[in-house]
Amino acid sequence: MSRSNAELQLDEAGRLLHFLTIDGLGKEMLTEILDTAEGFTGVSERTIKKVPLCRGKVVANLFFETSTRTRTTFELAAKRLSADVLNLNISASATSKGETLLDTLRNLEAMHVDMFVVRHASTGAAHFIAQHADRGVGVINAGDGRHAHPTQAMLDMFTIRRHKREFVGLRVAIVGDILHSRVARSQILALNSLGVSEVRVVAPRTLLPADARSLGVHVYHDMDEGIRDVDVIIMLRLQKERMKGALLPSEHEYFSLFGLTERRLALADSEAIVMHPGPINRGVEMDSQVADGSKSVILQQVSYGIAIRMAVISMVIGTQNLRMQDVAV
Amino acid sequence: MNSNTKNFMDTEAVESLIDVMAGKIWTLLNERGISDPLTVGIRTGGVWLAELLHQELGLKEPLGTLDISFYRDDFTRIGMNPEVHPSDLPIPVDDRHIVLVDDVLHTGRTIRAALNEIFDYGRPSSIILATLVDRPGRELPIQPDVVGLHPVLEPDQHITLIGPDPLGLVIGTNTNRSSRNLEQE
Numbered sequence: 001m002s003r004s005n006a007e008l009q010l011d012e013a014g015r016l017l018h019f020l021t022i023d024g025l026g027k028e029m030l031t032e033i034l035d036t037a038e039g040f041t042g043v044s045e046r047t048i049k050k051v052p053l054c055r056g057k058v059v060a061n062l063f064f065e066t067s068t069r070t071r072t073t074f075e076l077a078a079k080r081l082s083a084d085v086l087n088l089n090i091s092a093s094a095t096s097k098g099e100t101l102l103d104t105l106r107n108l109e110a111m112h113v114d115m116f117v118v119r120h121a122s123t124g125a126a127h128f129i130a131q132h133a134d135r136g137v138g139v140i141n142a143g144d145g146r147h148a149h150p151t152q153a154m155l156d157m158f159t160i161r162r163h164k165r166e167f168v169g170l171r172v173a174i175v176g177d178i179l180h181s182r183v184a185r186s187q188i189l190a191l192n193s194l195g196v197s198e199v200r201v202v203a204p205r206t207l208l209p210a211d212a213r214s215l216g217v218h219v220y221h222d223m224d225e226g227i228r229d230v231d232v233i234i235m236l237r238l239q240k241e242r243m244k245g246a247l248l249p250s251e252h253e254y255f256s257l258f259g260l261t262e263r264r265l266a267l268a269d270s271e272a273i274v275m276h277p278g279p280i281n282r283g284v285e286m287d288s289q290v291a292d293g294s295k296s297v298i299l300q301q302v303s304y305g306i307a308i309r310m311a312v313i314s315m316v317i318g319t320q321n322l323r324m325q326d327v328a329v
Numbered sequence: 330m331n332s333n334t335k336n337f338m339d340t341e342a343v344e345s346l347i348d349v350m351a352g353k354i355w356t357l358l359n360e361r362g363i364s365d366p367l368t369v370g371i372r373t374g375g376v377w378l379a380e381l382l383h384q385e386l387g388l389k390e391p392l393g394t395l396d397i398s399f400y401r402d403d404f405t406r407i408g409m410n411p412e413v414h415p416s417d418l419p420i421p422v423d424d425r426h427i428v429l430v431d432d433v434l435h436t437g438r439t440i441r442a443a444l445n446e447i448f449d450y451g452r453p454s455s456i457i458l459a460t461l462v463d464r465p466g467r468e469l470p471i472q473p474d475v476v477g478l479h480p481v482l483e484p485d486q487h488i489t490l491i492g493p494d495p496l497g498l499v500i501g502t503n504t505n506r507s508s509r510n511l512e513q514e
Contacts (some may be wrong), residue, residue, distance in 0.1 A: 015408060015409075030381075032411050035411075035413070036411070036413055039398065039399070039414055039415050040398060040399075041401075046449055046450050047423075047449065047450055047451050048448075048449040048450075050402065050449065051399035051446075051449070052399070052400060052445070053400075053404055056414035064363075099387070107388045246433055314399075314409050315408075315409045318404060318407075318408030318409035319408050319409075321404070321406070321408060322408050325405075325406065
């Protein structure tokens with residue numbers, strides 16, 4: 001898996017061709033993405049919140065699954081790079097008329113789209129598009145099934161680095177529905193690759209994958225133990241639909257066992273930060289006091305998400321440009 | 330880029346050029362009645378020089394730095410610079426006089442990019458361009474106001490400021506002109 005993911009995502013010189021998964025990229029590339037994002041942070045604070053890097057490029061947001069925050073920040077990121085953006089809500093258009101994924105892709109390529117940002121309920125959708133896209137067209141995975149959500153993981157890494165400077169020596173706890181979370185999977189890969197000391201997952205047995213330990217994490221079923229002395233607490237969103245199945249008894253009971261409260265937060269390191277990919281279910285994953293408290297960096301994650309997405313969009317478009325020249329030569 | 334480089338100027342010689350530049354900037358600012366300019370250095374060499382000039386001129390406004398990676402005109406040819414840093418203009422540039430500092434003025438493309446970037450921060454009153462070296466090979470109509478040195482160079486020679494401690498100027502000869510060249514002088 002690692003090797004083929006590296007081959008698909010990187011060119012011969014190790015530059016980013018597509019951004020589909022953290023798997024196979026390695027510490028050096030992840031650090032390059034974080035450093036590039038650092039360069040973009042100032043752009044949002046200027047009079048003119050745009051740089052001309054991707055002028056004349058067309059980025060298509062291909063969302064087969066609804067999402068507000070991810071789509072909006074991808075759109076804003078592309079626009080701050082001066083690219084033109086097409087937002088396609090596919091669930092409501094072509095596929096309902098029977099068009100296949102490849103037909104959709106070919107039609108958009110005929111419109112000279114330079115990049116696809118793909119969100120899909122099926123694992124591997126972005127990989128599939130990357131494998132079939134024309135040369136010169138980059139693909140970014142904005143979430144596929146339970147598999148990966150690499151830009152969310154990278155904005156989380158960026159938030160951690162901004163607050164903690166170094167990854168080495170950190171203890172990070174990821175709390176909640178690990179089983180269904182593509183975010184958690186990508187975060188675990190990134191945290192281990194960047195060299196944190198310890199990644200913990202804290203969850204009820206019903207919300208953990210059977211092979212959890214093979215991901216390189218320490219497993220906790222007790223919240224108090226799981227977050228004791230950690231430097232970073234990442235709370236995952238509990239999808240309400242899981243309640244309807246037999247996986248959880250009730251929101252109230254989940255909160256009493258795994259909800260983040262001021263009392264529990266006091267068990268973590270005194271400088272700990274609290275993260276959440278959003279949207280928060282207040283009173284289910286965490287208390288409002290914690291979500292709005294001084295240790296919460298949840299809204300900063302949203303701002304940093306724009307810088308991270310600007311970084312990966314510009315890196316991928318830059319590498320794909322080079323690829324087109326190779327053809328021209 | 331493969332090239333053979335040789336030392337051209339040592340620290341002492343470079344510092345005396347910086348003294349000369351500081352004097353010329355001082356005169357120009359007085360002529361124009363400017364008392365509190367914002368000094369802005371272009372990464373990387375321009376920032377080293379801007380720091381020294383800023384000290385020497387005793388300017389009170391904080392120093393600004395520009396990384397012009399997002400404004401380069403060769404992004405489509407060379408891709409993303411893997412070592413980009415954030416630009417930092419610490420005070421608003423609107424109605425501000427700016428002293429823009431770079432190490433080597435060659436094609437003029439870096440300065441074009443820097444001017445575009447500055448105007449995305451606001452509308453300055455004026456910009457003075459100060460460069461340590463003004464070498465032949467201009468491709469755009471951009472001229473410096475203050476120069477430390479006008480060396481005579483062959484088209485295939487390049488001159489580079491090394492530093493920051495110690496500073497020095499080296500001259501090299503390009504042996505492979507088609508290679509990925511991140512020096513956009």
